[in-house]
Amino acid sequence: MMKKKLLLIDGNSVAFRAFFALHNSLERFKNANGLHTNAIYAFHNMFDNVMKKEEPTHVLVAFDAGKTTFRTEMYQEYKGGRSKTPSEFREQLPYIRELIHHLGVKTYELANYEADDIIGTLATKANKEEYEVVIVSGDRDLLQLVSDDITVDITVKGVSEIEVYNPEKVAERYDGLTPAQVVDLKGLAGDTSDNIPGVTKVGEKTAIKLLKEYETVEGVYEH
Known part of the structure; x- marks a missing residue:
């Protein structure tokens, strides 16, 4: 079909x-x-x-x-x-x-x-x-x-x-992350266009590194 x-x-x-x-x-x-x-x-x-x-x-x-x-x-x-x-x-x-x-x-x-x-x-x-x-x-x-x-x-x-x-293409843009991890990435790194603060001193590169290791925000906190 x-x-x-x-x-x-x-x-x-x-x-x-x-x-x-x-x-x-x-x-x-x-x-x-x-x-x-x-x-x-x-x-x-x-x-x-x-x-x-x-x-x-x-x-x-x-x-x-x-x-x-x-x-x-x-x-x-x-x-x-x-x-x-x-x-x-x-x-x-x-x-x-x-x-x-x-x-x-x-x-x-x-x-x-x-x-x-x-x-x-x-x-x-x-x-x-x-x-x-x-x-x-x-x-x-x-x-x-x-x-x-x-x-x-x-x-x-x-x-x-x-x-x-x-x-x-998402994996290429965000160094191996999956689309589902984009939410966690925004939560950790924040988003200036939406005025979302994110975690202090965590930018996109650090957020990607953390998510590649611990998969989710919850995973980061658990470790």
């Missing part, structure tokens, strides 16, 4: 990459009403490229529902210190959603959760016998989902440059 292919796109992340891909041309991309259109234009190009490359049978674009999630309830400083979202980007988001709907694709968001959570849930719930899953995002946190059935395409820069992550 031919496997179906589910394409899951991290809407906020890809739209943000699209905005900065043409950030230098911000004033050139403006319509008669003064609306900036660089993110809309670049998102359309990126979306088009991915659709042609992957040829999915099923597609969903997930969005963040807002700034507060169950994570901010647990840790108030989560994502703190990020610079304010540019208004030129914010004004384009409703039109990016509209563009997606006009292309015949569904979007989804859920109060108290991030796009990552929706993507993670759907990717792991997709029946492995029936679906091959491809995730597109700029967020390396999603590499924890990589498996033989789940590929994560990380947008690197511009509109077309993408790094494709399968289990071998």
Whole structure:
């Protein structure tokens, strides 16, 4: 039986990459009403490229529902210190959603959760016998989902440059770690983009070394 292919796109992340891909041309991309259109234009190009490359049978674009999630309830400083979202980007988001709907694709968001959570849930719930899953995002946190059935395409820069992550690529990027160990790596080393502190004086190299020896955070504490 031919496997179906589910394409899951991290809407906020890809739209943000699209905005900065043409950030230098911000004033050139403006319509008669003064609306900036660089993110809309670049998102359309990126979306088009991915659709042609992957040829999915099923597609969903997930969005963040807002700034507060169950994570901010647990840790108030989560994502703190990020610079304010540019208004030129914010004004384009409703039109990016509209563009997606006009292309015949569904979007989804859920109060108290991030796009990552929706993507993670759907990717792991997709029946492995029936679906091959491809995730597109700029967020390396999603590499924890990589498996033989789940590929994560990380947008690197511009509109077309993408790094494709399968289990071998994750091992290559993190010196032999498995996708499941990415969570422990983030916990130990922290994550500046999400303002997660990690363990004092433990950076990525030390975290990788510890996880290669003790496998998990729990394993590190036990020893």
